[in-house]
Amino acid sequence: MQLIWLRSDLRLHDNTALSAAAGRGPCVAVYLLSPQQWLEHDDAACKVDFWLRNLAVLSHSLGELNIPLLIRTATHWHQAPQVLLELCQQLQIEAVHVNEEYGVNETARDAAVAEALEAKNIGWHSYLDQLFFKPGSVLTKTGTYFQVFSQFRKVCYERLHRSLPGQVPAPAPQTALDIESDKVPAQIEGFEAPGEHLRSFWPAGEAEARRRLDAFVDAQIDYYKSERDFPAKPGTSQLSAYLAAGVISPRQCLHAALQSNQGEFESGKVGAVTWINELLWREFYKHILVGYPRVSRHRAFRPETEALAWRDAPEELLAWQEARTGLPIIDAAMRQLLETGWMHNRLRMVVAMFLTKNLLIDWREGERFFMRHLIDGDLAANNGGWQWSSSTGTDSAPYFRIFNPLSQSEKFDTEGLFIKQWVPELNGLNKKEVHNPADLGGLFGVADYPSPIVNLSTSRQRALAAFKNLPSRQDAGGGHA
Known part of the structure; x- marks a missing residue:
């Protein structure tokens, strides 16, 4: 019997490991719940909920092919070798099939599982997927x-x-096995279930x-x-x-x-x-x-930028996290993230540059906050985007290119429609005023909207000075703009 260990590949169609396992004979699927590991990786509660909802849909699809889906718990990935070995011995599994995952923890986990299985003459097959x-x-x-x-x-x-x-075929139905599928849990302790409003943006399956x-x-x-x-x-x-x-x-x-x-x-x-x-x-x-495994370990891709004098500014960080910066496009974007688990890509760059350049707060603070709230949280993409924006990464924006949130707002949300959707307290302003209510002055300002927490031009100069002071600076062109 073959075992397909599902991870970040929750689908029936064009699933390399699943297709290979099913092609070799009777097959069983397993998914490991690893809540402690997920917490360490800052996985968002809405993301864990999304995985579970997709897993439940997949379990039903697999059931129609007579492929049982088993749920096991390896609280931390250190326990994965033991948990999988016991399951393989219990079911007399010949080989385990997985789709490759990347990152230092993922690679170490898979190496440890492969070693434990091969020591007991159980095959290990991993596929590019x-x-x-x-x-x-x-x-x-x-x-x-x-x-x-x-x-x-x-x-x-x-x-x-x-x-x-090329794409690979979905498995064909197999003869029914005498193994019951496990119920996919609706929620995991330590991860608060998101509201129906958020779920409605992201149907599973x-x-x-x-x-x-x-x-x-x-x-x-x-x-x-x-x-x-x-x-x-x-x-x-x-x-x-x-x-x-x-x-x-x-x-x-x-x-x-x-x-x-x-x-x-x-x-x-x-x-x-x-x-x-x-x-x-x-x-x-x-x-x-x-x-470059260092980026998995919270290190800058460009080592010389580790010397940057980031500011310790907890109140400004909190204002950014809670969408109270007084800059409408930033606050609208952060509210979109908090309410839907997702943020528009252009705005990810704008809010990241604001945090790392105008507030001069370490990009790792932003990277972590995003991971804890993104339904599409992905270490590689999130880290890459944050390091690009903060000029510490590959192809990074030259340190002197700093998006101005006001001009970005006027250019990409000209009518203020996005701002008004997420910051409804500004609905009374016209399309010119909505980008920068502070311009109206206190008398005509918006009573329940804060003043900007930072001066954009002086904070820009502060960031330029901090980057110029780096020991060996190499300017990189290009970028993901």
Whole structure:
């Protein structure tokens, strides 16, 4: 009998390890609940809830194929080898199948499980699944991992031209086993269940992920490049949470985008090309995680920036976290995060630069806060984005490029629609005033809206001075803007 150990791959279709396990004979699935590990990784309560809801849908789909889903607890990943070994011995499992995961803890966990199983002559098979290319296979001419996205993308394009990663078939129904599926818990202690309002933004299941992908590719992808930066418009795919939990695969996304663009990823429709580019950014940051393990350990990608004199400003940090900065676009974005578990990508950059540059607060504070609230929280993408914004990462924004939240607001939320949706106390202001109520002065200001917690121009100068004082500064061009 074969065992498929599900992790961040909660789907039936195009699931490499599941397809391989089912192809070898009767198969059982297992999912490990690891609440202590999730807390250590700052996984958001809404994200844990989303996984469980998707797991329940998947359990039903697997049940229709007579594949039982077992739930076991390994509170911490250190316990995974023991828990899985006992299960394998109990069910007389021949081999365990997994899709590769990345990050130092994930890699150590899988190595320990593989060692424990192989010592008892139980097979261990791991597959490339959440990426197009295996980390370590896309390298510079000198054999190192890329540090600049545009160069990485160029090699990816060459590889994709030669061979596109294909999709794998879903398992066929198998003969019923005498094993009952376990009930998927509705909630895990230590993770507060989100309200129905948040859940309604993120229905669970592959059918919903596919529906979003199809709707995006049919109606929206052509406008993606021109509309993706406008938070009041439905310009993005809203698939990030489904990709992070593996409810849909990057291959499914790539094939759908290519189909809409006559098989092209470098030419043709600019919207499709731009969106495929975003899939490659996701890929790039996961390769960085493997090639430069320090980013998994809360270290800056650019070591010289570890010397930055970050400010200890707990009250300003709290105002940022609680959406009380007095800058409407920042507060609107933070409220979107707190209420929906998601934030528009352009705004992720704007609020991250505000925290790390205008407030000069360590990017790790922001990275942690995002992980604790994001339904699509993903170590590689979240770390990559925060380090890009704070000029400590790969391809990072040159330290002197500091987004001004007011000009970003006027440019990308011109009518103030996004601001008014999330900061309704500003509804009485016109589209010019809504970006900066402080300009109105106390007399005509908005009574229940705070004044800005920082002066944008003096705080910008303070950030520039802090970066200029670094011992050995290397300016990096390009970036994920």
